[in-house]
Amino acid sequence: MRALIGHGWRAFYSNRKLWLYLYLVKLGLALVVTIPVLITVQSALENTLYSTPLLKEWSLKVIGELIFQRPFVLGYAVVATVIFALLVVLIRQFLNGGIYRAYASGARVTAREFFVAAGTRFGVHLRITGLMTIAYLLLLGIGIWFGSFAGRIITSTAPESGGVAFGVWLGVIGLFLTPAIAFSDTIRAASVRAGDTTLRPLMMEAFAFYRSRWVQLIGTYLLLFVPFVLLWALVEKSALLVTGALASKAGVFVELLLFQICSLLRTGQSLLFTASVANSYQSPVTLRSERVSGEVSGD
Numbered sequence: 001m002r003a004l005i006g007h008g009w010r011a012f013y014s015n016r017k018l019w020l021y022l023y024l025v026k027l028g029l030a031l032v033v034t035i036p037v038l039i040t041v042q043s044a045l046e047n048t049l050y051s052t053p054l055l056k057e058w059s060l061k062v063i064g065e066l067i068f069q070r071p072f073v074l075g076y077a078v079v080a081t082v083i084f085a086l087l088v089v090l091i092r093q094f095l096n097g098g099i100y101r102a103y104a105s106g107a108r109v110t111a112r113e114f115f116v117a118a119g120t121r122f123g124v125h126l127r128i129t130g131l132m133t134i135a136y137l138l139l140l141g142i143g144i145w146f147g148s149f150a151g152r153i154i155t156s157t158a159p160e161s162g163g164v165a166f167g168v169w170l171g172v173i174g175l176f177l178t179p180a181i182a183f184s185d186t187i188r189a190a191s192v193r194a195g196d197t198t199l200r201p202l203m204m205e206a207f208a209f210y211r212s213r214w215v216q217l218i219g220t221y222l223l224l225f226v227p228f229v230l231l232w233a234l235v236e237k238s239a240l241l242v243t244g245a246l247a248s249k250a251g252v253f254v255e256l257l258l259f260q261i262c263s264l265l266r267t268g269q270s271l272l273f274t275a276s277v278a279n280s281y282q283s284p285v286t287l288r289s290e291r292v293s294g295e296v297s298g299d
Helices: 002-014 017-045 051-056 060-069 071-105 111-120 122-157 162-193 199-245 248-280 284-298
Strands: none
Touching: 002 071, 002 199, 002 248, 017 071, 017 248, 071 111, 071 122, 071 162, 071 248, 111 122, 122 162, 122 199, 162 199, 162 248, 199 248
16 A cells, blocks of 8 residues: 555646646535525525524524425525536546546646546546446445444444444445445546547456455555545534634634635545556556566566
8 A cells, every 4th residue: 555655646746736726626616506505595594593503503403494494495505516516527527537647647747638638538437437326326325224234233232322323324335435436546547548448348457457456445545535534524523613603704714714624635635546546557468467477586
């Protein structure tokens, strides 16, 4: 894992401006979609019984009553979420071609090289996303079932440990999804060097590399992601405390600032893992050559 992260860090640092650019793209999309919805929701909630408790804590009772009394608020939120998700998927698949091209080379790429690769590989990454979405949904369902089973065991053993049971439930789901996330990055890394852009050859190439390095890939992802989860939980708790302690506008501003710092770190964590996989990826031919060379040297 040390070598994997070392290769990824060098590739990540060579194209470190991508971190800022991609974060700004994500922030821009969020603002375009959410600002109109937030203005509408704020005007509906201002000077109502809902606003005061929601500034101090995420009360499920208040949120439930809000949805029941003002269902249009939930409707706006759902529409905004769907629009934002579609925009992010399409734009991210376009950018993925340039991102994986930059990190696979390990050298700094020009804007022209980045966007040429982005446009050329856009269709490939869309197909990979469609394939992996099916895998994610299947593994999510399995993870939810096993997670609920594990949570019930903990609850029956220690009835007061509701938070622990919920954490175990999320952890089990994450363990089921992590191999698929690592394999998704492997397929995308394979698409940089593959001449054929159809999914079947890409999957076969990617699986050959994944099978030989799956422990390193999954371990690297967990090593990079778990600290972020702990930081995110700390930011979530801090944001609620700050929002309740300060005046409404100042509290909201500080909360948004904390979440944007968290979002920036999440973007960097994701890109570092991508760089680690893309820069360390080797084709099956290279892997076989290394294996044969090792066997000859041993003899």
